[in-house]
Amino acid sequence: MGDVGAYITSKSFNEGPLGSYEFVDKNHPDAMWMPWVFQAAGEKRTAEPVHKVTLSSYSMGKYEVTFEAFDVYTQATGNPVLAEGMLGKRSRKPRKPAHLMTWQQARDYCLWLGENTGLNMDLPTEAQWEYAARSRGKKVAYGTDTGMPKKGTNIGPGLGVEKVGSYPPNPLGLYDMSANAKEWMLDWFAPDYYANSPEVDPRGPESGTEKSVRSGKVVLQRYHEPPKAAPRITKEFGYEGHPYVGFRCVVNEDKPIILK
């Protein structure tokens, strides 16, 4: 798969409204490559409207949940082994992010952690995830250490998953917020929800048919997937479904958590 994106001016990236860019030809003296940004012919693309959101404090997993941890969970609870027989040894290494699970399987893991620690744990809401990826809502498009991407230095070289924590964390200390597996969110997906949500601690629409998924290279990009769509193998295409969707958990408590 080739790179997808567009050339924008670095001035519009650095000084313009968040997510609103001036598109230019690649030979423009101020051109910079912006992956995963799309532009229809003649369109000046914008991410408006900007919507103010206020979040309560919470804690978030530093890493995406690994196969190693998820396998302990399935064994302890008698659930089926995740993606058994669907991945080669290189893809299913213990320290790689667990993926190929449904939304419910991901959420059940977080609830299991919560039951066994006495903490109010769950999947992150989309707002919580974005706020954390942008290091408490800073004006950055990438959840990397610098706010910009550099392949092989602070993001992976391409498709596929790598061991969690292979690259430096974002300034908040969270790893893989702009790379590695994508992540299931708690929220139902609605394309315009972010613009109309409640201002305080939004948790997504009441209902829907798809769940939100985040963690593309560009942290502002939103994805969505049917929650029950189990990945499958087809003869024609190999793996189908949502092969690279994993997750991490949050604790909805307004104080830091420590071990006794």
Next chain:
Amino acid sequence: MKCSLMAVLTALPLGACADAGQLKTEVTINETLPEEVQTVLRRSVENLVFVEGGAFRWVMLAPTLRVKVSMRGH
């Protein structure tokens, strides 16, 4: 007032300030659980990053995308 600022103004040692300034939720891991479960629970708690709440501007890039891809050799 933030603890670090208070420490500067009052010459209070920062180390002493750290524990006094912020309440924390303590978690005890049940030692009757299998060892490997205790390890997962312990690491999950140790690897939490506290995110202090606040206000921010929520935006998105359009169009939204489906994750679905098909490929060989995953």
